[in-house]
Amino acid sequence: MKNRLLLMLLAVCVGMLWFAPAAFSVARDEDPTEALVRKIAKDLRCAVCQNQSVYESNADLAKDMLLIIRDKVRAGEDEAKIRDYFFQRYGDYIYLKPTGEGKNKILWLAPFLGLLIGVAGLWTAISRWRRPRTDTAENAATPLTPEVRERIQKELDQIQV
């Protein structure tokens, strides 16, 4: 009986967790126009506040840019055209996420290039550490001269085991 009650309680909890996001999400009844406005505005930089999007900024310029985006979306312009409108006026600075074109390719490729160089360097270093030390010039075995060989033999003979 007690177990059945606990199981039912658990089922209710899981059910609440499952349906809660859909039931309480602010955006569930969002107008599709406004959703597109939000999407575009979140990708555009507020030109006067360094690292905030037009959507998040409280700057006057950002607010007016948001109004322009809204007007254009309501007029039926598509996302690419609206993004291009701002790009034509402010350059690629207006995009919060740099595009992968032109000089920006360096931005995208440099970390991977650095990683590649790092891995190559590490590989070289590890393979050098793992190589036997006799490979190095200073540790290479020097051939024993007859004099040295004779001296070693003498010293060995003197040792009494």
Place this chain on the structure above:
Amino acid sequence: MKTIWKVTLLLGIAAILVLFALGLNNDPRMIPSPLVNRPAPDFATTDLDGKPISLAEHRGKWVLVNFWGSWCSSCVSEHPYLLELARKTRSRSDFVILGVDFRDTEQGAKMFLARNGNPGYRHATDPEQKIAIDWGVYGAPESYLVDPTGRIRLKQTGPLYAGWFEQVALPLLQESTTPTGTPQAGKP
């Protein structure tokens, strides 16, 4: 470590430091305008007296379009030069100045001109800064020089300074009306 690797490493570090030093000299507020050497966006609105005003009506002349607002403190420091420039160029038939008073009220703009002096040229009103955004403006004051064919030839971010017309604008005015690319103006 072999000498060649040491030299390569040092050169790499030196290159990064040089790039870093060059980057420190960049002004993060100076955004290059992609509109330079491209057709100026036209605007048609009303001036401070309520009369229609557009950029197109000045086609055939060099037009200095100055974006300002009564809320802008740098515009106060720029204003004496604009008064002087308007006086100096009044007799020129090939050059006009147009103000664009953006994100401002008509009353605020008129009070600004009454307080700081009226240069005498016309001011387009742009209360919702639609013209300003259409021109890629992000602060005030900003000025654009438009050639007689309606193409933006340069952008000045920040206040115009004494000698700007002679040093920056006049050489452009004196060349032909089919010019080639021109660099953007900066502070002296």
